[in-house]
Amino acid sequence: xxxxxxxxxxxxxxxxxxxxxxxxxxxxxxxxxxxxxxxxxxxxxxxxxxxxxxxxxxxxxxxxxxxxxxxxxxxxxxxxxxxxxxxxxxxxxxxxxxxxxxxxxxxxxxxxxxxxxxxxxxxxxxxxxxxxxxxxxxxxxxxxxxxxx
Amino acid sequence: xxxxxxxxxxxxxxxxxxxxxxxxxxxxxxxxxxxxxxxxxxxxxxxxxxxxxxxxxxxxxxxxxxxxxxxxxxxxxxxxxxxxxxxxxxxxxxxxxxxxxxxxxxxxxxxxxxxxxxxxxxxxxxxxxxxxxxxxxxxxx
Numbered sequence: 001x002x003x004x005x006x007x008x009x010x011x012x013x014x015x016x017x018x019x020x021x022x023x024x025x026x027x028x029x030x031x032x033x034x035x036x037x038x039x040x041x042x043x044x045x046x047x048x049x050x051x052x053x054x055x056x057x058x059x060x061x062x063x064x065x066x067x068x069x070x071x072x073x074x075x076x077x078x079x080x081x082x083x084x085x086x087x088x089x090x091x092x093x094x095x096x097x098x099x100x101x102x103x104x105x106x107x108x109x110x111x112x113x114x115x116x117x118x119x120x121x122x123x124x125x126x127x128x129x130x131x132x133x134x135x136x137x138x139x140x141x142x143x144x145x146x147x148x149x
Numbered sequence: 150x151x152x153x154x155x156x157x158x159x160x161x162x163x164x165x166x167x168x169x170x171x172x173x174x175x176x177x178x179x180x181x182x183x184x185x186x187x188x189x190x191x192x193x194x195x196x197x198x199x200x201x202x203x204x205x206x207x208x209x210x211x212x213x214x215x216x217x218x219x220x221x222x223x224x225x226x227x228x229x230x231x232x233x234x235x236x237x238x239x240x241x242x243x244x245x246x247x248x249x250x251x252x253x254x255x256x257x258x259x260x261x262x263x264x265x266x267x268x269x270x271x272x273x274x275x276x277x278x279x280x281x282x283x284x285x286x287x288x289x290x
Contacts (some may be wrong), residue, residue: 024170031177051269055276056190066189071265107191110265116215117261119268120287127196136269137191 043081046070051112052141059135061105067096068137071110075118086118089125097131109137192272194283209252213239214288215259219267236270243278254282261287 048070059066069089070078077084084092097104106126110119126134212224215236223232223242234242247253255275259268268285275283 024173027170027174051266053192053269053273053276055192055273057193058190059193063189107189112264112266112269114265115261116259116263116265116268117287119265120259120261120285123196123285127199130199132195132198133193134196135191135193136272137189138269138273140190141273 043068043070043078046072046078046109048072048109048111049113050137050139051110053136053138054141056138056140059105059107061103061133065100065103066105066107067093068107068109069093069122071108071114071118071122073111073113075114077122086121086125089122090128093126093131094129097129102130102132104131105133105135106131107135107137192269192276194272194285205254209250209254211243211246211253211255213255213257213271215257215263215267215271217260217262217264219263219270221267221271236267237274239271239274240278243275243280247278247280254284255280256284256286258286258288 067079072078077086077089079089079092093104093106108119108122123134208226210226212222212226214222214224216222219236221234221236221239223234223239224230225246232242243253243255257268257271257275272283272285
């Protein structure tokens with residue numbers, strides 16, 4: 001009996017498999033790392049009430065080519081989390097527009113109650129900067145809410 | 150010895166946890182796919198180039214004047230007749246008028262004190278009606 005199995009009958013005590021129980025932990029660790037280190041938007045949301053429009057369409061442009069200009073209810077203008085005077089918008093947007101190879105889309109994110117004179121001044125500034133494509137950011141309006149109005 | 154609890158049950162008394170990671174990933178992928186970033190949408194317009202002034206015949210212009218109260222005055226070309234409507238009525242007005250005149254241009258003039266949302270409402274109506282020749286101006290005087 002002693003020679004049975006050619007002397008190889010004693011099994012090794014260490015497992016021959018790579019331990020896979022912690023694989024999920026490693027995957028989650030990687031996932032959390034990438035989630036934390038990913039930067040999505042340059043600017044944070046400002047407290048505005050969106051205007052609503054039924055004809056709202058998605059902007060057909062990459063996120064990095066969209067520049068948000070926020071206009072708060074009191075008329076303050078914010079670009080990339082920094083407040084700007086209305087007269088400085090043109091000189092701020094101009095170089096960014098040139099750097100983007102004229103592909104930049106300006107998204108005007110304005111509060112719905114802002115006076116139109118503010119929006120008109122902003123448009124004049126954008127025209128002076130040479131910008132062509134502008135989007136008035138709106139929220140999708142359902143036809144039901146429109147009929148109730 | 151063999152009194153109680155000696156015979157072990159063959160069924161494992163633990164909840165199987167080997168597929169927990171699979172379930173978690175499945176949920177994760179589901180939420181990744183279904184998440185949308187909602188605010189990147191709006192009404193697109195093309196601004197004119199600086200100093201670009203085009204003379205347009207008065208009869209090709211549909212004047213749309215937005216008052217601070219949200220009432221919209223519609224005036225056709227040189228005709229002195231003014232029609233007072235709501236912003237959403239612009240849609241049908243544009244559809245009717247563009248059928249009669251292919252070269253029609255919508256001149257949206259907004260009062261400086263009018264809230265931005267009324268201009269968006271009118272622009273929305275024009276976009277819904279398929280208008281492409283839109284001029285945004287401010288009401289002067």
